[in-house]
Amino acid sequence: MNKIAVFGKPGSGKSTLCKNLASATGITLHALDSIVYQKNGDLVDRETFNEEHEKLLSSDSWIIDGFGPLGSFNKRLEAADTLVYIDLPYITSYWLVTKRLVKGLLVKPEGWPDGSSVLKGTVQSYKMLRLSPTFWNHDFRQKLERISEQKSVYVIRSITELNRFTGKYTEKGRAS
Numbered sequence: 001m002n003k004i005a006v007f008g009k010p011g012s013g014k015s016t017l018c019k020n021l022a023s024a025t026g027i028t029l030h031a032l033d034s035i036v037y038q039k040n041g042d043l044v045d046r047e048t049f050n051e052e053h054e055k056l057l058s059s060d061s062w063i064i065d066g067f068g069p070l071g072s073f074n075k076r077l078e079a080a081d082t083l084v085y086i087d088l089p090y091i092t093s094y095w096l097v098t099k100r101l102v103k104g105l106l107v108k109p110e111g112w113p114d115g116s117s118v119l120k121g122t123v124q125s126y127k128m129l130r131l132s133p134t135f136w137n138h139d140f141r142q143k144l145e146r147i148s149e150q151k152s153v154y155v156i157r158s159i160t161e162l163n164r165f166t167g168k169y170t171e172k173g174r175a176s
Contacts, residue, residue, distance in 0.1 A: 001027075001152065002027065003057075004082040006018050008085055008086030009128070010129055011094070011097035011125055013086060027062065027063050030056050030063065030064050031113070032064055033112070034113050040115065040116070049072070053068070080151065082154075083144065083148075083151055083153045084154045085154070085155045093129055097122060101122040105118065
């Protein structure tokens with residue numbers, strides 16, 4: 001486990017899981033949002049993103065949290081030796097996004113880019129959740145099954161499974 005891609009719908013606990021994995025393994029964590037977005041919440045230009053993303057993928061080890069542009073996501077799936085797909089029920093993801101908004105009014109959310117608006121990010125998360133079934137679907141799960149023959153693939157489908165997976169690497173961090 002040297003190159004770990006963690007992905008799933010918004011509000012699924014990716015950032016917390018990645019922080020705990022990085023702490024437990026000593027592998028550097030790269031929150032994709034920090035290279036996708038500028039501090040004001042606007043997208044960086046694609047060329048800059050692609051250069052940064054390629055640098056990450058070519059390093060010896062990494063944990064990358066997030067989705068990003070589809071082409072980069074597919075490259076990460078190929079480059080990673082370990083894939084962690086957090087596939088929580090939609091109602092749970094909506095709840096966690098809402099909870100992150102409320103808590104984010106007081107404290108910057110885990111993995112959130114410095115200076116970006118929690119409200120703007122939450123609206124974007126709700127939009128992405130609404131569109132998610134067009135990507136996070138049966139066809140994608142079949143693709144993961146095919147990939148799993150060459151890589152370690154973990155699919156997490158509940159908060160309990162998320163906590164159990166996190167607990168393998170650290171006693172910290174529980175989603176709720």
